[in-house]
Amino acid sequence: MRLLFTLGLALLLLAVQSVALQALGISALRVDVTVILVAFLALRANRLEGAAGAFALGYLLDLVSGRPTGLFTFLAVGCFLLGQFASTLLDVRTPMSFVLFAAATDATHGLLAAFFTWLTSRNPAATSALPLLPWQVLLTALAAFALYPVLRRIDPGNDRREVGALR
Amino acid sequence: MLSLLKRYRELLVVSTLLIYPFGAFLTQGGRGREPNVLDRALLALMAPVQRGLTAMVDGAVGALDAYVALRGVREENQALRQETTLLKAQLVESAELRSENERLRRALAYSERQQETEVLARVVGFNPVAGPHSVRIDRGESEGIREGMAVVTPDGVVGQVIRTTGGTADVALLTDPQTRAGVRVQRSRARATVAGAGASRPLRLDNALRTDDIVENDLLVTSGADGVFPAGLLVGKVTNLSRTEHGVFQVADILPVVDMTKLEEVMVITSMIIPEREPVPEPPPPPTVPVPTAVAPGAH
Numbered sequence: 160m161r162l163l164f165t166l167g168l169a170l171l172l173l174a175v176q177s178v179a180l181q182a183l184g185i186s187a188l189r190v191d192v193t194v195i196l197v198a199f200l201a202l203r204a205n206r207l208e209g210a211a212g213a214f215a216l217g218y219l220l221d222l223v224s225g226r227p228t229g230l231f232t233f234l235a236v237g238c239f240l241l242g243q244f245a246s247t248l249l250d251v252r253t254p255m256s257f258v259l260f261a262a263a264t265d266a267t268h269g270l271l272a273a274f275f276t277w278l279t280s281r282n283p284a285a286t287s288a289l290p291l292l293p294w295q296v297l298l299t300a301l302a303a304f305a306l307y308p309v310l311r312r313i314d315p316g317n318d319r320r321e322v323g324a325l326r
Numbered sequence: 327m328l329s330l331l332k333r334y335r336e337l338l339v340v341s342t343l344l345i346y347p348f349g350a351f352l353t354q355g356g357r358g359r360e361p362n363v364l365d366r367a368l369l370a371l372m373a374p375v376q377r378g379l380t381a382m383v384d385g386a387v388g389a390l391d392a393y394v395a396l397r398g399v400r401e402e403n404q405a406l407r408q409e410t411t412l413l414k415a416q417l418v419e420s421a422e423l424r425s426e427n428e429r430l431r432r433a434l435a436y437s438e439r440q441q442e443t444e445v446l447a448r449v450v451g452f453n454p455v456a457g458p459h460s461v462r463i464d465r466g467e468s469e470g471i472r473e474g475m476a477v478v479t480p481d482g483v484v485g486q487v488i489r490t491t492g493g494t495a496d497v498a499l500l501t502d503p504q505t506r507a508g509v510r511v512q513r514s515r516a517r518a519t520v521a522g523a524g525a526s527r528p529l530r531l532d533n534a535l536r537t538d539d540i541v542e543n544d545l546l547v548t549s550g551a552d553g554v555f556p557a558g559l560l561v562g563k564v565t566n567l568s569r570t571e572h573g574v575f576q577v578a579d580i581l582p583v584v585d586m587t588k589l590e591e592v593m594v595i596t597s598m599i600i601p602e603r604e605p606v607p608e609p610p611p612p613p614t615v616p617v618p619t620a621v622a623p624g625a626h
Contacts, residue, residue: 170368170371170372170375171375173372173454174372174375174376174379174451175375175379176454177376177450177451177452177453177454177462178376178379178380178383178450178451178452179379179383180452180454181449181451181452181587182383182387184587184588187526187587189454189455189456190454191456192454206336206340207336207339207340210339210340210343210344211339211343213343214343214347217347218347219368220455221347222365222368222369223372223453223454223455224358224453224455224458224460225358225453225458225460225462225488225489225496225498226357226358226458226460226488226489226498226504227358227359227361227365228350228351228354228357228358228359229346229347229348229349229350229351229354230347230351231455232347232350233344233347233348233351236340236343236344236347237344240340240344269456272456275351279351279352280503280504282503282504284503284521284522284523284524284527284530285503285524286524287503287523287524287527288456288524291456291526292456295456
């Protein structure tokens with residue numbers, strides 16, 4: 160049920176984003192809403208459920224890209240596993256730490272996407288999205304901040320108010 | 327065996343979820359797969375949301391415009407804008423026709439003018455993924471739109487259809503790194519290829535021979551040689567032309583004439599009908615001018 164809700168939310172956010180960015184006149188920039196959800200899964204879900212959820216989120220992202228190659232599905236599962244490993248070292252239980260965690264996941268996702276696209280196409284234009292990556296990470300961080308209260312409703316976890324850093 | 331599977335179930339499932347899409351990515355390259363039943367269902371689920379949101383945004387923008395601007399001024403502005411677009415299209419067309427006319431006059435041949443049938447579509451969303459540049463339109467298979475069809479506006483070329491489902495289609499923009507179009511320089515008729523170079527970057531001029539007559543600010547039109555875009559559509563303007571002393575090709579940036587960030591309505595060319603060549607009339611026999619018979623010297 161929780162997984163279905165996450166997927167429904169992702170589908171809705173992707174549809175909203177595809178229209179909103181154009182309306183706001185910033186269609187060159189993207190907000191990685193699915194990466195925020197993958198980051199959330201990395202923190203709250205167990206490995207099996209989280210990997211399945213990340214796979215489904217990546218599948219959605221691949222689907223809306225217009226050319227579903229499987230890259231975003233692979234990256235979503237990969238980022239989930241990396242995120243879960245990172246969460247064993249970090250204490251991410253406040254809204255701010257979640258925003259930073261989502262931003263780091265998005266930066267990793269963006270870099271890996273550019274690398275693998277370049278690796279398979281050898282086309283220098285494959286890395287054309289990299290100069291916009293910092294803006295994309297910033298927008299994703301803002302979206303993570305806005306989405307955190309909604310996500311906490313899905314899974315409250317063990318949130319605390321104090322700022323945390325290393326475990 | 328079963329206990330082993332049970333023991334490593336999590337590892338096996340997670341590995342499969344990771345390796346399967348990676349394998350698909352490596353084998354498919356950048357092409358992408360055909361939409362399956364699940365893809366179509368999810369896209370169909372998403373389409374009404376996108377349409378509704380687009381209508382909402384349009385409504386809100388329209389209401390705001392009407393509130394801010396005087397109604398008469400707004401209408402006049404709209405009419406003038408339409409007229410400008412029309413005149414711009416006519417200007418490009420007439421320049422193209424003039425150039426074509428000159429060539430044809432030189433070649434003494436008949437023109438093979440292409441006629442197209444088009445479907446008007448509304449852009450309902452931009453691809454929300456960084457990297458590929460595509461938009462979704464609200465017309466699909468049910469309106470006869472198929473993969474590979476050209477998408478244009480009155481200003482010029484927009485891109486090519488890369489995927490269709492029942493009521494929607496995805497269009498790869500000219501700025502997408504995987505898009506190519508065969509072009510000609512409108513002035514000199516030199517041939518080349520234009521390729522997308524990614525987000526917020528101008529297009530790239532490819533395969534333009536160093537010896538070809540290309541100068542800054544030259545306009546490029548489609549050549550029709552790629553079999554996708556009909557000939558004579560405006561693509562962009564040449565800038566940053568650089569011709570090295572050695573090498574086969576010259577390179578340049580191309581500023582697309584269509585602003586891809588502000589697309590609203592586009593036309594999908596569903597068929598390009600090339601009318602049958604009219605039979606070339608037999609050239610009239612040369613006038614029979616009485617040839618004076620050679621008179622042998624001293625015949626008088």
